[in-house]
Amino acid sequence: MGTVLVRSANAVAEMRKKMAGVPPKETDPKLDALVREIIELVADKWTMLVLEALEEHGVVRFTRLGELVGGVSQKMLTKTVRQMERDGLVTRTVYPVIPPRVEYALTELGHSLGAAFCGVWIWAEEHGDEVMRAREAFGRVGAAK
Amino acid sequence: MGTVLVRSANAVAEMRKKMAGVPPKETDPKLDALVREIIELVADKWTMLVLEALEEHGVVRFTRLGELVGGVSQKMLTKTVRQMERDGLVTRTVYPVIPPRVEYALTELGHSLGAAFCGVWIWAEEHGDEVMRAREAFGRVGAAK
DNA sequence: CTGCATCCCAAAGGATACTG
DNA sequence: CAGTATCCTTTGGGATGCAG
Numbered sequence: 001m002g003t004v005l006v007r008s009a010n011a012v013a014e015m016r017k018k019m020a021g022v023p024p025k026e027t028d029p030k031l032d033a034l035v036r037e038i039i040e041l042v043a044d045k046w047t048m049l050v051l052e053a054l055e056e057h058g059v060v061r062f063t064r065l066g067e068l069v070g071g072v073s074q075k076m077l078t079k080t081v082r083q084m085e086r087d088g089l090v091t092r093t094v095y096p097v098i099p100p101r102v103e104y105a106l107t108e109l110g111h112s113l114g115a116a117f118c119g120v121w122i123w124a125e126e127h128g129d130e131v132m133r134a135r136e137a138f139g140r141v142g143a144a145k
Numbered sequence: 146m147g148t149v150l151v152r153s154a155n156a157v158a159e160m161r162k163k164m165a166g167v168p169p170k171e172t173d174p175k176l177d178a179l180v181r182e183i184i185e186l187v188a189d190k191w192t193m194l195v196l197e198a199l200e201e202h203g204v205v206r207f208t209r210l211g212e213l214v215g216g217v218s219q220k221m222l223t224k225t226v227r228q229m230e231r232d233g234l235v236t237r238t239v240y241p242v243i244p245p246r247v248e249y250a251l252t253e254l255g256h257s258l259g260a261a262f263c264g265v266w267i268w269a270e271e272h273g274d275e276v277m278r279a280r281e282a283f284g285r286v287g288a289a290k
Numbered sequence: 291c292t293g294c295a296t297c298c299c300a301a302a303g304g305a306t307a308c309t310g
Numbered sequence: 311c312a313g314t315a316t317c318c319t320t321t322g323g324g325a326t327g328c329a330g
Contacts, residue, residue, distance in 0.1 A: 088279025134233025
């Protein structure tokens with residue numbers, strides 16, 4: 001724990017120089033607030049997994065969706081899917097038959113969000129191992145927790 | 146809307162290329178597991194906000210970072226930033242001076258993740274209002290809770 | 291200034307039982 | 311099958327105090 005890691009200040013100074021010439025992104029306050037709201041919307045594990053599952057399998061029933069997501073309780077699946085329905089990401093179609101049949105599918109909005117996340121899936125595919133290695137390397141030093 | 150972040154076009158084009166060789170909807174189990182791990186990594190509100198803050202402002206100190214993120218407690222900021230450091234997303238540079246000076250910056254890996262999320266920011270910009278409207282419309286009907 | 295430690299409350303989330 | 315309701319454990323996260 002007490003290990004203070006001091007990285008080369010040179011590298012940081014180098015970074016500063018690089019950044020200096022680049023007015024990176026205009027920090028638009030109202031846009032920022034909007035992005036923030038959306039972040040709080042989708043920054044949820046189950047939401048992302050449901051989104052991915054529906055993106056891949058199209059129209060699925062409740063139980064099937066739970067299987068696809070994996071490791072999710074009925075409670076959380078219901079909650080997540082309701083929230084997504086509320087936000088216009090999925091449609092929930094109830095067939096009043098016995099036994100009940102409820103099908104979930106992405107809306108256009110949902111599909112567009114899935115497409116937006118596509119870049120993240122690709123990142124995961126390409127850099128996932130780097131994260132794992134970084135984590136293990138750090139774990140042997142930090143020893144935190 | 147037209148004035149979107151410039152880097153977006155490049156990032157998206159880059160991703161299209163990388164996707165070209167990939168069979169679209171194949172459910173690869175090991176790839177899926179990897180994506181799942183990454184999701185659990187980044188599906189966190191503060192992580193995303195810190196990522197965005199560092200992406201926009203470059204190298205910042207601890208307190209400044211807290212201001213940029215906004216509404217985060219010192220405890221959670223420390224925790225989040227430590228986790229990101231552990232995962233190789235940020236560097237933490239400590240200057241052993243008085244008063245202490247600690248600077249945070251994205252690593253290459255962190256920047257690449259930020260670029261991957263760029264598509265999501267754009268989505269938020271384009272479809273954020275739709276979500277808000279869908280939510281309010283649903284609220285008047287659902288009346289749940 | 292940075293951030294660890296502690297206490298403490300509120301929210302997230304799992305397990306189970308029950309209903310249409 | 312697709313939930314709702316209940317209980318209960320775990321985690322998230324704020325407030326405060328203190329150390330380097």
